[in-house]
Amino acid sequence: MLNIENMDQKFHKVVQSDEWKELQTKFNQATNIYVLGHGGNLGIADHAAVDISRLSNGTKNAQAPGSAIVDTSLINDTNFDQWMVQWVKQLTTGMTLKQRKNSLILGISSSGTSVDLIKALQWGYSNDLMLGCITAQKLVEEVPKLSEVVIGAEYYHTAEVLSLLLTYELTHGSGKVCPPIGGNKPDDLKRINSDTIEIKEGFPDELKNIAVDFDGVIHKNSKGFYDGTIYDEPMQGARTSLERLSENYDVVIFTAKAKPDRGLVNGKTGTQLVWEWLEEHDMAQFVTKVTAEKPRAVQYIDDKGIKFTDWVTYWEEMK
Numbered sequence: 001m002l003n004i005e006n007m008d009q010k011f012h013k014v015v016q017s018d019e020w021k022e023l024q025t026k027f028n029q030a031t032n033i034y035v036l037g038h039g040g041n042l043g044i045a046d047h048a049a050v051d052i053s054r055l056s057n058g059t060k061n062a063q064a065p066g067s068a069i070v071d072t073s074l075i076n077d078t079n080f081d082q083w084m085v086q087w088v089k090q091l092t093t094g095m096t097l098k099q100r101k102n103s104l105i106l107g108i109s110s111s112g113t114s115v116d117l118i119k120a121l122q123w124g125y126s127n128d129l130m131l132g133c134i135t136a137q138k139l140v141e142e143v144p145k146l147s148e149v150v151i152g153a154e155y156y157h158t159a160e161v162l163s164l165l166l167t168y169e170l171t172h173g174s175g176k177v178c179p180p181i182g183g184n185k186p187d188d189l190k191r192i193n194s195d196t197i198e199i200k201e202g203f204p205d206e207l208k209n210i211a212v213d214f215d216g217v218i219h220k221n222s223k224g225f226y227d228g229t230i231y232d233e234p235m236q237g238a239r240t241s242l243e244r245l246s247e248n249y250d251v252v253i254f255t256a257k258a259k260p261d262r263g264l265v266n267g268k269t270g271t272q273l274v275w276e277w278l279e280e281h282d283m284a285q286f287v288t289k290v291t292a293e294k295p296r297a298v299q300y301i302d303d304k305g306i307k308f309t310d311w312v313t314y315w316e317e318m319k
Contacts, residue, residue: 001267003158005158011165015166026132027104028174033103035063035064036105041109042065042071044160044164048062048164049063051171054189081115082116105131107121107132107134110137110153112137131146135149135151149166151166209250212253213301214257215255215256216303216304217238218234220233227265230257230273239281246286252289258271258291
């Protein structure tokens with residue numbers, strides 16, 4: 001199976017770092033954003049620039065040199081090391097100092113050795129632009145005032161997918177919602193990013209989900225965590241019960257095994273192990289989702305759950 005390097009764990013580690021918080025602050029402040037990369041990362045940069053502008057509701061102007069016509073013309077006019085510098089330079093010509101200080105160069109790199117990107121960041125420093133970079137490996141040159149976010153990925157595919165996810169996180173961190181599929185039209189974005197609070201009586205999934213704990217409810221888990229594997233047999237009646245529940249509800253399994261900070265076991269995430277175990281025991285077809293979060297649901301089935309009515313009753317029962 002393709003090694004995706006436990007991407008969810010890397011993602012959460014990055015967005016909790018001081019460097020990320022610094023980059024998020026710059027992104028929030030920026031009006032103009034120039035997203036740079038080459039190879040696969042230029043595709044990521046172009047995609048990111050479009051969605052940053054689109055999802056910002058007109059508050060940010062993001063651009064990337066995604067046209068082969070533009071790129072090859074600039075490379076021919078200058079050289080490979082300087083073409084990004086030339087591109088940013090021509091877009092910022094005529095800007096006031098205040099406008100440059102509210103502009104951000106956001107680099108995306110895998111190896112950290114991209115000379116053209118490093119030159120553009122250095123030019124940005126000399127011309128008072130804000131600087132940020134998302135890179136799989138640390139840049140080979142220091143750039144003053146650069147918010148450098150190092151993912152620590154070993155593979156291009158992991159780095160590129162995480163880089164794109166992180167550009168969406170920047171948009172999310174600026175207070176703009178990244179919409180669900182089918183909810184991304186201009187009117188949809190205006191509604192979900194509105195300052196006006198929409199009053200709801202509830203959410204549809206509160207009426208269609210049944211949330212079921214995994215360990216001790218579906219998986220017998222007789223030895224506790226043990227070695228991190230899912231080693232035990234199903235609880236008696238588990239398969240039949242999931243089948244019956246799935247006839248009327250979406251069955252959502254919630255488990256700490258799916259937490260992103262849980263290390264890989266035999267090269268697999270906890271979520272992968274749960275799905276494999278469900279497949280092995282012919283239960284996967286009854287389950288809609290495996291999650292570490294407590295979902296909205298009609299009911300929660302949990303071996304450690306306590307039915308709450310009021311605090312007086314709770315403390316009496318705990319005696």
